[in-house]
Amino acid sequence: MKINQSNIKLKFLLIGIFFIQTQLGFSQESKNSILYKTIMAKDSLLFDIGFNTCDIKQFENLFSDELEFYHDKDGFSNKADFLKSFKNGLCGSQETYRSRRELVAGSTEIYPLYKKGVLYAAIQIGIHQFYETTATKGEPLLKKNEKLVGKAKFTHLWILENNEWKLKRALSYDHSAVNSKQ
Template structure:
């Protein structure tokens, strides 16, 4: 019995350990670039056009503190009327080496990918150093639509205070 269980675990381990793509892979680099456009350009500078371009038409966003945003239009309105109108600038930073990418295939054909990681959020004001406000985990489901990567679903969770 022990040998059978050990054999089963041994056989399954490579599949669960190696399903993530390497950081040097084209898929990883592509999603890292998409992440940069979404956050370094879109979120950090309130560039609404980035969200318009990167988010799928049927986008949904799930947040452990602010609930569900069930449409692209509602999400973009929340960014425009919330994030971009705060009395300070918000900044998101991807934690180095936290990002993982898992391909999604249908009969061997790539149709999307799951991106996970950890990010930090800061309050940026001119007169003070950046203030860390929270750290959270995220999961994004990216879909390949007509040759372009679109963010189909976003989850942001496990938000913890920086204190």
């Protein structure tokens, strides 16, 4: 049986081209790109303002009506369920309890999604940490009482709906407790 060397070379060349195209097609956005800065601005609105200050309006504005939120400890929520749970849970007693999310510096990666060369969505992955502040009996909430309590990974699917970036899918996973003396 004779092996055709030119066919083998052609197959390796095609595999190499496919591999390079795949890597270029799914490359991470540069931190200086407009897309990266846009998604990071949305992340800041969602967490620095929405989550950290219990501003439900931020979630209402940034969530797609078709939001699906998957949490490894709390299960699945749609937009209405998430908003209700957030309002009555983490933000239920702001005088005695606060939670704060902080993005781990350098952990965010953003990947564009295209259909026929047109950007329609972006995937954001990263790691965030969570802090809690609780008031001691008879005292107000004090920043000095804040403690690092947990860490988790997240994956967000941001889509363009009517030329606005909306969070359509959110996965929050690999939650772990963190013991801290901060």
